[in-house]
Amino acid sequence: FWPWQGKDIEEIATVCKERGIEVAQFTAWGFVPGMNNPKTHSKFVEEIKKSCKIAKQLNCKRMTVVGGNDIPNMSQKEMHQNIIDALKLVKPIVEEEGIMLILEPMNIRVDHKGHCLYGSEDAVRICREVDSPMIKLNWDLYHMHISEGDLCGRLRDGIDQVGYIQVADHPGRHEPGTGEIYYPRVYEELKSLGYTGPIGLECSPVATEDEAIQRLRKDMYYSAE
Template structure:
């Protein structure tokens, strides 16, 4: 999300490069390249449809070239953060030309907070704009964020305000067929000062709003850091899963570089009946081709 790009840039270039886990980049490369058979188009994964986050992958290239690169690797879809500064018509045309799906983008970020009623008029206007943008992009989902902590408000009050905001736009998104996916964060590593983290409060909010068009952006990286037991929590809350994102921990790199055993988790998702895209909101540890090979291996269970 645009509001957190400075934080994301730190993770990409700062101390996390040193603490990305017990395996060095050299040993990981050896594991990936020597012991596993490379495939020509690793984005053509056997079980799961992955969406490349084009804000992160090939970030030094123009946006349309990032979309080309996604297709070259065989991935079927993309996701991205803010629409600001992007040629949306060109992106839509490029994705149509290449047969790629735009799975989701960010409609509402950290500030101003949806958790403050003073911002609810603006939130409604932004969702109206998002509906029009999503139609242009032929995109069915958009991420919304609860907001950073509001001074003098309890967490319960902030969560109640999120419910109010989502109920307010509920008729709009249901008529448009646009799903808002609410993303809980983690406060241990990335988002100290944010009001919503973990599956439990997100489930309470979505079940209270009670709409097929309000679900959770279930980012497994955040969930792992916040609560663990990824498969158990997915089973308990699967009725409210709207979208899945992945990254390994520590380091927020691709699956296969950290402590999460993604073959088991991806297998559980398929068992539960998840057929949507899984967003690769992770920074390639070495390069995009090697990252794509690791994603293929994680899904080749």
């Protein structure tokens, strides 16, 4: 789910335990204020510490963080370096806690104009420079498709930095199978690359949520044939 603040964490933990559900990830740090601004870094560290406690309560192994929107009079290179610096500050925290931070690049053509981090190339470079097994990428295939295409090729280039996969189709951010992305081929590539982590369905279903899940399972089944 998105930010944990304002949610009944105890109730979520209870329901998950009763129903055997695992919380795959939640958002620990959103768009504003951006971690691309060094003025936010002390707050960023404190929020990650708090979020680690929430993750432990939920038995959740991953937390999403977002780079932030463009800052006037600051170059993209400077903003990206600030993201690196912020991640290095919390690197010892998440490594000690055993909770993975997953940095999510967006797209700026359709949904997040003015965001400072989009596509895989810069995001992979950032994570490689931080160099931690507990700081990887929330690889959202919807965003990657809009930003750069070549989904399978980009996955091959950056698979060592993939910590989580999110899926949705384009246009509309509906469930896979409703748009132009041929997901069975992408799932096939993920399997060939040895990805065994979770795949999150972050979309607005065309019909019902159950039908969206069935469509997802169908695509995965075809990729296994």
